[in-house]
Amino acid sequence: MAPFIRIQNISKKYGKLLAVDNVSFDLEKGELFSLLGPSGCGKTTLLRILAGFELTTEGYVEIDGQDMVDVDPADRPVNIMFQNYALFPHMSVSNNIGYGLKRASLPDNEIKSRVSELLELVHLNGMGERKPSTLSGGQRQRVALARALARRPKLLLLDEPLAALDKKLRSETQFELCKIQEQLGTTFVVVTHDQEEAMTLSTRIGVMNNGKLVQVGTPNEIYEQPQTTFVADFVGEISFIEVTVKEQKEPYWLMQGAVPIHVSTGAKFRINQKVNLALRPEKISLTSKPTGKINEFPVEITDWAFYGAGTQYRVVGPGGINLKLYESHNLPSKSNARQPETGFINFSPDSIIILER
């Protein structure tokens, strides 16, 4: 069976600049897919191509078996929620939400009932007659969502949907957005530069850099098995260690950098192959005395920051390797406790990410 949405070999050139470079991916019906990347990576351009505002230089988009190349934005079964919401300031909330329905020439009483359904969906009952300028940021965001959902699009595009909200409201809205998406079963594509947002929202994430789609996977895959240094570095905190493969000592590979490191992996290496090892902060344990575990070495603590739920440390190991590590406070953390200046770290051989160099 053909996928619900197929994006095939899409490229977009602005003069000499290649904003989107040969991007392909498929979407299942009901997916919440995030396009994640730094600003200027081409994710917004890709979104605008899906909406129909930009023409592709190459490639095509297919939605539910229908080719979208020559279809006007007005006629696509796609709607977009803009980053600044782009509400019509001269219209009431109800008229904003009903705008797309009116263009579809629906009878007035049906528009009215659909609008009140949508108001209910986004918890804005009784606000229908208000003007957008009298609403709070969170309320405006929900009007924009209701307006974009009104025509029951097959694909809903959201451009940085939570960027304009403050932190507290953002996490609430995040869950609300997921709930609505599950309830309606609409396919969502979210553009975001915020990796945390992408993690919590999505069923799958596509990481973009320099116009290319560098990795597609579930949030877990993206975090635990990044395939490139860029993905590993962009998503979450991470430290890198440059090493050379020395020998295979079942069940480990011994790799030599400033210190010898045992790595447990199914992959095969050549002897003397140069690779990058990457370590997530929470995978590293810090102790005051040596424990005798594998992959243990002494470190000097250069910096630390209290986060409430845990503490992040910056440590320097033998040969000047810099590592970030995170210790969660399973027990109440002591205030004013003098932080140690030295210690020992260890990490499990199978928690190491191996990247090509």
Add this chain to the structure above:
Amino acid sequence: MNYFFQKFGRILVIWLPLGWLLLFFMLPLVEMINVSFSEARRAVPPYIPAFQIGSGGFSFRPVLDNYLLIYEYWEDYLWPAINSIRLAFFSTLYCLLFAYPMAWWIARSNKSIQHILLILVLMPFWTSSLLRMYALIGLLNPNGFINDVLIWAGITVTPIQMMQTDFSIYSGMILTYLPLMILPLYASLVRLDVSIIEAAADLGAKKWDIFRTIVLPLSIPGIVAGSLLVFIPAVGEFVIPALLGGPEQLMLGKVIWTEFFRNRDWPVAAAIAIILIAIIILPIVYARYQDRERIS
């Protein structure tokens, strides 16, 4: 010390222009009202002021004769009044129709050339308006440039009458007042967020629909401001109908001029001017008042 200068500066900034307006705008207007209630006479000045300050204190003896005279001969003034409003109304309308697409185009063009385009819009103001009217006469005359070309091209045998028609008046009015329409329209259109237009297109609106439901309603402040800026001076316009119009295009401005300089009847001329101001100002004040009522 600093505080003193700050306070003094604030007073200067507000009161200096206000003083200027009072002295050179309000006082002449009050004097005009004064003249309109005065009695005409053959002397210099050609009236006995209704309100005057002399050696024996001040006296106030208003006469209503001038207004009564206009009321009595209202038919003589009605036609120029209607003509003024008609010509000003259509001039405003044509300016709006010409200016809207231009303002839209400037507002949507590249930021770097917007300033150049705006300077080009204002360029006509750099030459004297009288000069521009004579240039227009040169174009529209029976033996002017346009007729020469038309006859040369064989489109017409005898020259087409363009001077002393509504057409020549509108040409002059548009030439003079178009920038006053473009600027406020531009100001309101340039503030229009592109994503709002895209949102409308995304929700199924076609080009005309987007204009009707989004762009037009959001540019109403610009339309109102531009229309007032054109209509108000156009109603009282004297130079354009005097140079380009014929007897058919008699406007109140010309009537006032005739009363002042031909008949030397300053009080009646002043009374007509005051009535004209009232005709223009009162609807605007009323509209503003209604607006405020609606908001509160």
